Amino acid sequence: MSKAALADGLCHALSTSRLRAASSWRNPGIASLNRQWNLPIHHARALQADAPQANDEPFRKQLKDEARRKRQAVRSTVKDGTFRSSVGKEKDARLAKWTLTVGLEIHAQLNTEQKLFSTAKSSENGEPNTNVSVFDLAFPGSQPELQKATLIPALRAALGLSCKINRESRFDRKHYYYQDQPAGYQITQYYKPFAIDGRVTLYDHDGIAIEDGHSVDIAIKQVQLEQDTAKTNLQPPSTAFLDFNRVGHPLIEIITHPQIHHVQTASACVRKIQAILQAVNALTTGMEHGGLRADVNVSVSPQGSENLGQRTEIKNLSSFKAVEDAIVAERARQIAVLEAGGVIAGETRGWTLSSTETRKLRGKEGEVDYRYMPDPDIPPLFISEDLVNHLGTSLPVLPDSTLADLTTNSGLTYKDAKTLLSLDDGERLDYFDEVRFSCTSKRVSSHEPWPALDKMVGNWVLHELGGHFNAASTPFTPSRVPAESMVDILASLHQNRITGTTAKRLLAMVFDGDKRAIDIIIRDEKLNLDRLSREEYILMARNLILENRDKVHQIQQKRQMGKFKWFVGEMMKQGKGNVEASKAEAILKELLGLD
Amino acid sequence: MFEKPSWSVKSLFESDKSSAAMPAITQKQLHHLLRLSALPLPASEVQEAKMIKDLKSQLKFVQAIQQVDTEDVEPLQSIRDETKEAEMENEITVRTLQKDIDKEEVVGRRGRIRRRTDVPAAATDKRMKDWDPLAQAPKKLGRLFVVDTAKD
Numbered sequence: 001m002s003k004a005a006l007a008d009g010l011c012h013a014l015s016t017s018r019l020r021a022a023s024s025w026r027n028p029g030i031a032s033l034n035r036q037w038n039l040p041i042h043h044a045r046a047l048q049a050d051a052p053q054a055n056d057e058p059f060r061k062q063l064k065d066e067a068r069r070k071r072q073a074v075r076s077t078v079k080d081g082t083f084r085s086s087v088g089k090e091k092d093a094r095l096a097k098w099t100l101t102v103g104l105e106i107h108a109q110l111n112t113e114q115k116l117f118s119t120a121k122s123s124e125n126g127e128p129n130t131n132v133s134v135f136d137l138a139f140p141g142s143q144p145e146l147q148k149a150t151l152i153p154a155l156r157a158a159l160g161l162s163c164k165i166n167r168e169s170r171f172d173r174k175h176y177y178y179q180d181q182p183a184g185y186q187i188t189q190y191y192k193p194f195a196i197d198g199r200v201t202l203y204d205h206d207g208i209a210i211e212d213g214h215s216v217d218i219a220i221k222q223v224q225l226e227q228d229t230a231k232t233n234l235q236p237p238s239t240a241f242l243d244f245n246r247v248g249h250p251l252i253e254i255i256t257h258p259q260i261h262h263v264q265t266a267s268a269c270v271r272k273i274q275a276i277l278q279a280v281n282a283l284t285t286g287m288e289h290g291g292l293r294a295d296v297n298v299s300v301s302p303q304g305s306e307n308l309g310q311r312t313e314i315k316n317l318s319s320f321k322a323v324e325d326a327i328v329a330e331r332a333r334q335i336a337v338l339e340a341g342g343v344i345a346g347e348t349r350g351w352t353l354s355s356t357e358t359r360k361l362r363g364k365e366g367e368v369d370y371r372y373m374p375d376p377d378i379p380p381l382f383i384s385e386d387l388v389n390h391l392g393t394s395l396p397v398l399p400d401s402t403l404a405d406l407t408t409n410s411g412l413t414y415k416d417a418k419t420l421l422s423l424d425d426g427e428r429l430d431y432f433d434e435v436r437f438s439c440t441s442k443r444v445s446s447h448e449p450w451p452a453l454d455k456m457v458g459n460w461v462l463h464e465l466g467g468h469f470n471a472a473s474t475p476f477t478p479s480r481v482p483a484e485s486m487v488d489i490l491a492s493l494h495q496n497r498i499t500g501t502t503a504k505r506l507l508a509m510v511f512d513g514d515k516r517a518i519d520i521i522i523r524d525e526k527l528n529l530d531r532l533s534r535e536e537y538i539l540m541a542r543n544l545i546l547e548n549r550d551k552v553h554q555i556q557q558k559r560q561m562g563k564f565k566w567f568v569g570e571m572m573k574q575g576k577g578n579v580e581a582s583k584a585e586a587i588l589k590e591l592l593g594l595d
Numbered sequence: 596m597f598e599k600p601s602w603s604v605k606s607l608f609e610s611d612k613s614s615a616a617m618p619a620i621t622q623k624q625l626h627h628l629l630r631l632s633a634l635p636l637p638a639s640e641v642q643e644a645k646m647i648k649d650l651k652s653q654l655k656f657v658q659a660i661q662q663v664d665t666e667d668v669e670p671l672q673s674i675r676d677e678t679k680e681a682e683m684e685n686e687i688t689v690r691t692l693q694k695d696i697d698k699e700e701v702v703g704r705r706g707r708i709r710r711r712t713d714v715p716a717a718a719t720d721k722r723m724k725d726w727d728p729l730a731q732a733p734k735k736l737g738r739l740f741v742v743d744t745a746k747d
Contacts, residue, residue, distance in 0.1 A: 119720040128738040132728040133720065148687050149695040170672075177633050179742045184633070238745035241736060244728065281699075281708045369631055376673040382686035390689045390696075397705040430703035437704065 062271070062320070063415055065264075066207050098338075100331050101308050102266045103258035103297040107251050108277055109228065109284045110153045116227055116250035117144035117187065117378075122284075128243035136248045138182035144378055150225065150250045151383065154194065155391050157252055157282035158223045160398060161273070163198030165388050171225075171378040174370045179240050180229040182247065190372045193224035194381060200256075201400070202265060205414045206272050209262030218269055219257040226251050252282075258297065258308065263327050267320045270294050275399045275422070293318055298330045300338065309334070310344040314351050314358055326351040330358050402429070410436070410454035416462055423466075424476040431476075432461045434483040439490060453494070460490060464504060468511045485510050488518035499580055501572075502527045532578055537587045540571055540579075545591060555592060564588065607659040608652040617654065620647050 115122050118133035135142040158165060170192045173185040198220035202208045208216055228249040233241040254273060260266045274292050277283045285291035299311035312334070314326045329351070334344055349358035399421055406417035420429050436457045465486070469476050489510075493503040506521060514521065522528060544567055545552055551567070554560045571584040588594075625647055629636055637643035675681075689696070700711045734741040 113717045119717075120723065121717070121719070129728045129740070130738075133723055134726070137728060148691055151687055152692060152695060175631075179744055233739070234744075238743055240742045240744050242740040242742060243738075244740070279707075371631070374672040379673070379675055379685060382682055384686045384688040387687060387689050387692065394701075394706065394708075396707050402705060426703065426707050429705070430707065433704045 062207055063418075094335065095331075097303050098300045098331075098335050099303055099305070100261055100263070100327070101258045101299050101301065101311075102260040102263075102327060103311070104254070104256045104260070104266065104269060105295040105297070106254040106256075106270060106273055107226075107228075107293045107295070108157070108254065108274075108282070109291045110150060110157070110250040110252060111282055111284045112147070112150050112153060112250055114147045114149065115248040116150055116225065117146060118248055119145065119147065120248065122249050123245075126245075128245060131245045132247070136182070136244055138184070144187065144375075146378065146381070147250075151387070152391065153280075153282040154223075154225055154250070154252055155383070155388060156280040156395060157254075157277050158195035158198065159388070159392050159395055160276045160280040160282070161195075161198040161200055161220055161223065161254065163195035163220060163223055165195050165383060166192065167383055167385070168192070169194040169381045169383075171375045171381070172372050173375045174372055176368050176370060178229070179242060180232045180247070182230075182244070186227050186229070187375055187378070188226035188253070189224035191374065193222040194383065195223040196221065198223065200269065200272055200276065202268050202272055203400075205403070205418070207264060207268040209264040211262050212265050216259075216265060218259050221255045221257050223255075224253050226253055258299075258311075263324050263331075266296065266327055267323045270323055271320055272399075278425075279399050279402075280396055287319060290318065294323055296323060296327060296330075298327055298334070299344070300331055300334045309338075310346055312344065312346065312358075313348045315348055315361065317351060319353075322351060322353060325355075326358060329356060333357055406458075410458065412455060412458045416458050419462060420458065423462075427478060428461065428466075428476055431478045431483060432457060434478070435461060435486045435490070438483060438487040456490060456494070460486065460507070464507055465511075468508065472511075481507065481510050485518055492518065492522060496529060496580075498522060498527055498529050499578070502529070529578060529580075532575065532583075534587070537571075537579070537583055538591070540574060541567075541584070541587045541591050544570055552592065555594070564592075564594070607656045609655070617651070617658075620650055620654075622647075625650065 112122050114120065115131075115133075115136065118135045120133040120136055121131040123131060133142075135144060155165065169189055171187050172190040174188050174190065175185040177184055199217055200220060201215055201217050202212075203215045204213070228246050228251050230247045231243045231245070233243075235241065256269065260269060270287070270292075274283070274286055277292075278286065283291055287293070294317045296314045296317060297311045298314065299309040301307060301309040312330065314330060317323050317326055330349065337344060348361045350361045351358050402421055403414070403417050406412045406420065407414055410417075412420070420432055423429070436454055439453055439457060465481060466476075469480075486507075489503050489506050492498045492506075493500065498506070502522075506518060506527070509521065510518075516524070548567070551563045555563050555567075567588050568581060568584050571588070572579045572581060575584075622643065625643065626636060628650075637646055698711055698714045699708050701708055729735050729738065729740070732740050734743075
């Protein structure tokens with residue numbers, strides 16, 4: 001029998017069988033195949049790659065660390081009701097006798113045009129010592145002039161952290177001598193800060209320690225306004241080169257209550273606070289670029305003890321990893337001292353990236369007495385309720401809400417949602433929203449559940465489009481592939497007018513500068529999907545099966561699924577762009593008797 | 596009647612209580628205070644003894660001041676207008692910051708705020724236009740101040 005005759009026979013047989021089988025959709029095999037046939041075509045899973053992002057190294061590291069810890073947690077065993085990780089059993093036994101307590105003091109540079117008490121520009125770009133006023137250099141007789149616009153990002157930050165805003169707050173002087181502080185004191189808000197009693201909630205997806213469960217609330221004691229110091233470049237042995245551009249730049253200091261008890265939770269807290277500040281446009285830049293620094297207070301106390309131990313302060317940690325490593329090192333040091341019968345001295349310690357132990361910066365001998373006093377030159381600050389209300393109601397959506405929306409309503413994974421949130425200063429997320437909204441409003445598919453569509457948009461905006469920008473090493477702009485073009489490509493794909501491979505090709509063409517409308521490109525380049533019928537799929541599949549009996553054997557008997565993928569690939573090759581991967585898979589599964 | 600003064604501040608420096616009531620000031624304390632104030636340590640024993648004596652009488656003065664009953668009195672931080680009217684005049688409202696709020700725009704569909712790109716940056720303060728911060732620097736390198744931190 002010729003192939004054509006076979007095909008005809010199949011066609012006839014299948015069409016009659018289809019008529020007969022109208023009532024047999026209840027037959028699970030055929031029904032599932034039918035369902036599969038109607039699913040939107042996602043681009044081949046095998047080709048979906050996780051595009052590495054150029055400048056979110058720390059975030060990718062966080063995701064990797066989380067994945068590793070989850071794997072370790074799975075490996076741990078429950079014995080006598082206590083968790084024991086299979087890694088470092090001895091170390092854990094020792095640590096289990098002590099409770100760690102950590103408090104954070106985070107300094108964040110506010111996003112303002114001018115400094116806190118002078119009209120000098122707050123920009124750090126440009127020539128050294130150009131954005132400096134007489135007051136910044138503490139010339140005798142110079143007076144502070146509060147730049148009220150500073151309150152806008154400051155209040156937004158405090159509101160983002162759910163703080164209560166004090167109507168009246170005051171400024172104090174904190175005295176100490178250092179070459180980066182011309183006045184000999186820093187203006188801060190020690191006695192009466194402008195915001196108090198806030199909180200930040202950390203969830204397991206924020207990367208908190210497994211021991212902290214699903215979520216943990218960290219209370220924030222206060223948020224206060226203060227000045228930044230100059231940039232010092234130390235040349236050994238004792239020369240310092242000073243750039244005063246940064247002196248007087250507004251900072252907020254966020255002080256948490258000592259409620260953190262696990263190392264990963266501490267770094268997760270810093271990360272979360274940074275994310276919130278970025279979302280409300282309060283930060284100039286992130287920790288990676290020096291816009292945010294953390295001081296950490298660490299103490300240990302015997303397990304079960306009511307009182308906290310003596311704390312030490314580790315200053316100027318400038319990365320999330322440094323926060324974790326410094327706490328681990330300091331905890332180990334304190335436990336070693338206490339177990340040897342010693343006593344912890346309340347001192348300030350420092351940490352450098354390649355260290356294994358914190359080192360003492362200032363001890364009791366040189367202990368600094370800051371001699372806090374109210375600054376008599378600065379009148380009290382009065383913040384009106386209408387300003388607080390205005391900024392509160394117009395506050396941008398916070399990361400937790402966006403994350404919930406993206407994962408629940410748009411069906412993205414936590415990983416993808418967080419990536420989307422953190423890329424390109426929010427521009428990637430805006431682009432995603434535009435494309436998604438257009439897809440929805442264009443009624444691309446009126447009977448399709450939205451989550452499926454959003455997931456596709458998410459994949460394409462994050463991985464496909466992201467991959468192009470990465471390969472080209474250029475920063476993301478929403479105009480390179482206009483939202484409309486992206487919508488057209490995805491619509492065509494979704495309506496099965498083109499295959500996944502073609503869609504990717506179209507994206508590449510538009511990215512590289514093709515300005516034609518998508519429909520025109522499809523028509524001119526003849527990229528339309530010639531829909532193969534089910535019969536043609538079956539024919540192709542059967543031929544392949546007949547010609548490769550040994551591979552079939554390996555799949556059916558030995559479950560070597562790699563060979564199965566080979567069949568799919570072969571069909572796609574033979575189909576020359578007209579074979580859809582998911583349909584090929586479905587047919588092959590049916591014919592090979594796989595589930 | 597006003598020919599002879601009836602009272603002098605000097606009286607507050609004189610002890611009317613026995614000096615045993617006051618703890619001695621140690622050399623360590625004196626040096627600590629001098630370091631905090633970035634003042635040079637005494638050059639000789641005589642000078643140090645004089646410093647401690649002066650400090651003691653100043654502390655007697657402080658003690659006399661501390662005799663005043665300040666129960667329920669808020670400390671004065673500065674002499675300024677503390678009336679309600681002054682407070683309302685100085686409070687920061689939406690109107691106070693309207694110009695700066697107008698320099699921002701909302702983008703995207705989630706209320707994201709950023710500074711508008713079409714608004715020019717704030718003008719440089721006229722008072723600083725012709726002033727070079729480095730003009731008074733005793734030592735500089737290019738546009739950087741140079742400080743010898745060993746000279747403490």
